[in-house]
Amino acid sequence: MDGAGFGDAAMSDAGTTEALLDVLAARSTADDDWTTLPPQAYRSQEIFDLEVERVFRRGWMNVGHISQLPDSGDFRTIDMFGELLVVTRGHDDEISVLSRVCTHRCMDICAGRRAGTVPSLQCPYHRWTFSHDGELRAAPEMAETPGFDKADHGLHRFRHEIWEGFIYVNLDGQAPPTAELWGAMSGQLGEYGLADWEVVDSTPWGESAWDWKVFIDNGECYHHLGIHHDTLEPFMPARKAVDLPDNGEYTLLYAMMDESLLVPSADGALDGASDDPPVPGLTEQQRTGLGLAYPFPNYVIAVMPQSAIWFEVHPLGPGRIDLTTHLMLPPHLVGAPGADERIARHNETVTAIHEQDIIVCEGVQRGLGSASARPGMLCHLEQHNRSFARWYARRISTP
């Protein structure tokens, strides 16, 4: 692929985007292409606007894990591309994803509250009251309004699905079911039983100065030997990473632990050395590696035999995301003795690694903004990047 011409400030925005989409359309079918996505794809408002329409609204966006809504009446709010969402657990235990826009005069019914537990969803403006699945239950003084019927004024319900315990919303309502897209991955990581795990601690990193695609690109293990040479590389060397087969809708790779860290366990298999017992029933690869699962586009989970880090990523604009990391534990370790020490130990490790990732993600985003930036070539250890580039190229170039 010839990247010349991209980044040419003399080109008009419209011309640049059109040319870029032509390049990406060609990329989406080129199996032997080992180049990175063009730098321009990471920095343009016009491309971001297209991503909202073609990638995010048409796809499945991660909006939480069921353990964040453990009790009936719980809610959690998320703003996404101008949509005001509230994820709820109703009194019948069912999860819903609703619009927070009041059907009276469009007030945000949660008015700045991020999470909580309520008997019903009540708009503070005029006290219209909705059930957790969006039905309008009470509307004071509305009986005299001709033609008003409560049944016609429920909150908008967005289509949602739960995949491995994680809640996903599809804003345009047309996406193929998650089972069709990611069922194969469920088969590859079902042993972890992630639906039963719990979020035990969260770290909000806030607005981060890199594109959501830079974040996904950073999911390879090649960079263990670079920026993580003193943290991850000694334990999970870059060259030992393994890419699992995928269907083009996700990637799943394993960073395998160095042999020197493996210890024989009671059942004769090998385990990574740890004070905590692993989830029972894992495969050898799962017991001795770090699984990195990327159901595209906005979700990453890094899962170990005894813990996981889920990265909640919300694209805000070209080169901007909102990022929160969540520590998750399997059921046998939730509430186990030493919980505070365990959480503190995990947070210290994740912070050390993420601070290194911040350096490279910010640095890459600055580099992508240069007029002289050109597509580069990928390493065989960046199969993940190649798969993601092809998936992205296909989605963004589909009108």
Ligand code: FES
């Ligand atoms: S705007 Fe919500 S009750 Fe009036």
Ligand SMILES: [Fe+2]
């Ligand atoms: Fe990293």
